[in-house]
Amino acid sequence: MSQPFSQIGVIAQLRACLGYRSYRRLLLVRLISQCGDGMFQVGLATLFFFSPQHAATVTGVAGAFAVLLIPFTVVGPIAGPFLDRWRRRNVLYYANSLRMGLALVIAICIALSPKNPVIYVLALITLGINRFLLSALSAGQPHTLPAHLLVMANSITPTLGSISAGCGAGGGFLISLFASGAVRNVLALGMAAILFCVAALCALRLSADELGPNRHAVTNTAWESLRHTVTNMRIATRYLRARGTPFYALGVMATQRFLYGMNFISLLVMSRHLLVKSGDITAGLKIFATIAAISFVGNALAILVTPAVCRYCQPAYWIVSCLCCGMISQLLLATSYARPVLYVSAVLLGFAVQGGKIAVDSIVQSDTEDHVRGRAFALYDMMYNASFVAAAFLAALTLPQSGWQPKLCLVLAAVYLVAAGCYARAIRRVGNAPR
Structure with missing residues (x-):
């Protein structure tokens, strides 16, 4: 490794990335x-x-x-x-x-x-x-x-x-x-x-x-692997669990995606039924588009802040901070559905989701060996989307037709806090480097 990550600034990092032709x-x-x-x-x-x-x-x-x-x-x-x-x-x-x-x-x-x-x-x-x-x-x-x-x-x-x-x-x-x-x-x-x-x-x-991939570690054909898909996923999961850091990062990612899915569907339904006259589809979609755009401000802030913060702390600790930020967004939403509260909550949630995802991606990429990385990201994608599907099913069972349920917001906030605590404990146990 040339210059350590912690010793170069954000702009210099971006220029360095773009300096690589392959990238x-x-x-x-x-x-x-x-x-x-x-x-x-x-x-x-x-x-x-x-x-x-x-x-x-x-x-x-x-x-x-x-x-x-x-x-x-x-x-x-x-x-x-x-x-x-x-x-x-x-x-x-x-x-x-x-x-x-x-x-x-x-x-x-x-x-x-x-x-x-x-x-x-x-x-x-x-x-x-x-x-x-x-x-x-x-x-x-x-x-x-x-x-x-x-x-x-x-x-x-x-x-x-x-x-x-x-x-x-x-x-x-x-x-x-x-x-x-x-x-x-x-x-x-x-x-x-x-x-x-x-x-x-x-x-x-x-x-x-x-x-890639690096071919020296491949011992069987893709079709043979496909016939043993479940076995391969189990092998990849076992590998990631043994490595420690990418396994726990994927768990956090799935949890955060589930919580985001619940919040996303809630805001969409609120925009259609609670924030406008019921049945006004056009006005409801405009409000939802506004909330989504404001949430993107949080995404943009995370893009700027995450690399800077990671100059001073490990990505794993940043994930814990992002989970706490997500918890605050849900506590705010539990208090009111007034527009200013919704907007602040959306910014915090956008920041938490994007900041956590950046750190998770980096951990999975850097802490997973190349001959397993494809399966690791396949597992990543499966968990990423399955979590949202699970959130959709739970939302259908628990959300009222207005979309706003303060008690559910409090439950989601509690899950964020528990996830942050469990992840912090796991990282202290395995350390910040793969085992």
Whole structure:
């Protein structure tokens, strides 16, 4: 390792990351791919299950999110064995190429038969491939940078990807100014296909083995591993548990994602029923968009603060602080649903979620050996999405139709506190380095 992470500033870290050609090329693939994702989702905007925000009840919102995320959850364990054997550069190329083809087929289906159920199946397959692709991006990133720059890379990369997806969605909405209905969807999906094609070509700028995996540790084929998917996940879990730090980080990530999912669905339903006259969908969505934008301020603050704080403390201790920040956000929300309280709570929650995720990503990337890293991130993705699906089901059972339940907010705050205490205890027991 060259210069220690703790001895260089945030701006210097960012410049150092961008100074690595491999990282710049991988980042470009991510940005173009996720821009295509945003455009693709606009092309599916008229399909109910791909627009949960339009559902009228808690059960409708939760059900739509569950249907949307289940493919992401299922793909996780399947992706891992392949990501530890296939060249990850090739995964980026073929995944984007396949998504390009599927987007074109979906566009044709919408043009010819907008209500054809095949559209739903193909769209869910495309979303599943997207999760496979994002796992490959995460597993390959440590090959593009030295370990001391991973915290900064994990701060900026996912956020830039989200911004790019937002730009793609914005481009899709611009299309709606000139077209509507099926024509708009077809044009948006066509543009998404073009972006997926460009991303696939950009992936070829990376050399074949530039993103790994390291092949000396591979002893069986991907198909053999696939036949033993459950065994592989159990092996990966056992490995992560033995390493200590990445295992507990994944546990925190899943817990935080579950709590965030409960809060997210609650705010969405509140925006539809409690904060506006019931039934005013447009006004409700505007309020929810405002809350989401304010939450993004917290994300942005976490991106700036996390690398700076990690100059003075280990990522594990920062995770504990972020969990405490999440607890405060829920305590505030339990007191009132007045707009100022909602906005402050949203900023704190956005900060807690993003700050914790940056630290978790860095721990899993740096403390997991490369021959297991693909399965580790496949397990990461499976837990990440399964936690939100679980939150959706619990929200459907516990949230009132108004979306606001002070007692539930207090329960979520207590879970944040317990999670922080358990994680701090685990880290003290195993230390900050893998065993």
